[in-house]
Amino acid sequence: MASQTDDTDRITVRLAGREHRDWTTYRIDSHLITPADAWQVTLGIPADALPDTVKPWAAVDVCLGQDVVLTGRIDRIEREVAKGTNALAISGRDGAAVMVDCSAPIFTRRKATLTEVVDLAVRPLGVSQVRVEATGAKEKVEIEPGMTAWDALAQACEANGCWAWFEPDGTLVVGGPDYTAAPVATLVMRQSGQGNNVLSLAVTEDVSGRYSEVTVLGQAHGTETTDGQHNIKHQETDADVPGYRPLILVAGDCDGAAEAKRRAQKTLMDSRLEGFTITARVRGHRVSESGKPWTPGQRIQVVSEPHGLDATYFLMARTFLGGRDKGSITELTLKEDGVWLPELAKISGGKGKGKAASAGKVVELS
Known part of the structure; x- marks a missing residue:
């Protein structure tokens, strides 16, 4: 809790117009797949040095020098006072935290597109900055009352072959990686x-989690205009996996051969990723x-x-x-x-x- 500095590698937490730094320890996480990037800082403080503005749910910017690396809120404050000790630990997460913790404000079961999930489940929780880069995201998913907002969004992303994450400035991005970018x-x-x-x-x-062969067996329910399908099958293989390691997935609600292919490919590539x-x-x-x-x-x-x-x-x-x-x-x-x-x-x-x-x-x- 000090005055401003030009140090480019110092971790600073900006809160209510003030900057806090000189931490005893700090840890700032960021992961593309795991939602709600976490941060934690600890320090020893004088007995009367904790400002009233440092409290749970307070909005913060976590910065590296002048670069914002995470935008979120305080989750928890722990203060320990003992003989010779007055320690403070502050931790929180980024903008995905409220989506992970709270239910989507949807009260009836319904089918929704990715855009509709963003509008119905994400924005009402205070996520105002959203950038959807995934074009052609038309697949609908079924949203059940009680689902968290993140589960609803993740389900819609998986159905459309994309993913969601928060950028350091607090923008929710729905899209995918850029493998054409030059190595940094x-x-x-x-x-x-x-x-x-x-x-x-x-x-x-x-x-242990790799498969040489992934087979999806599925069926599609009939509608008023189309007949059901009961013999949907698609198989994908990975020749780099040693030995015969098959995986069979049964999809009780599969829209057709294209959906079976997508599920098989995603499962195989996810196993390769891990x-x-x-x-x-x-x-x-x-x-x-x-x-x-x-x-x-x-x-x-x-x-x-x-x-x-x-x-x-x-x-x-x-x-x-x-x-x-x-x-x-x-x-x-x-x-x-x-x-x-x-x-x-x-x-x-x-x-x-x-x-x-x-x-x-x-x-x-x-």
Whole structure:
């Protein structure tokens, strides 16, 4: 809780026209898939130093220097007073929090398009800045009373092959990734140490959730104008999965062969997404080449001799960590490029090499 500073890497919480900083510890999360990005700060304070404006539900901007990295509200305030201790912990989430916590204000069961879900379930909860980038989102979903606003939106997004997330300025975006964007940085780990710019780099390959074959068996209910279908079947395969690992999904309400194909492809690509993860830790919170904050959605080149990697990957999540006398560290979670929501994305022509041979392109499915 100090005066303004020009430090470009200092985490600041702006609240009710005041700026608070010099934290003992802080953690600022951002994840494209997990809703409601979380933030937490802690500090030791004088007995009378807590302003009245610091209270649950207060609107905040969490900033890195002058760059806003999260817009949200305070969820919880914890203050511990003991002999020699007066500690304060403040935590909260971004604009998705109210959508995750609260029911959609819909009181009768109904079918709704993606746009209708945004208008009926999202905007009434105070989410005023919305940008829908997904064109042709016409599939309807069934909204039940009692569903959270986020569940309703997520269901509509999945039906239309897109996703939703909040940008740092508080805008809800409905769309998909841009795999044509140029990589913002190159992370290097060589055995000689020459040119290394990461503190650590871990690669996880997990076959437990991978499938060599996904089959969707479905049926479509008849209507006044069309007959029902009871023999819908579609199968997708992934030749990169070792062994025979089949998965059969039964879809009781499937609109037709195209819907069965979409479900099979999404399940296969989701399993691929979970099967490979790179976790890198770097100093600071900014991309050295541009000076911009690390942000999910960026593409990053990774060159690691110990892991046999030389390819472009997609930044799915990042966490800012640090505090007084602790330095600043960013943890980056990277996934295969072109795998998350490939049906919406235009894939660049570059192809990686190394263990993630398929990075940089969509896996061709039969």
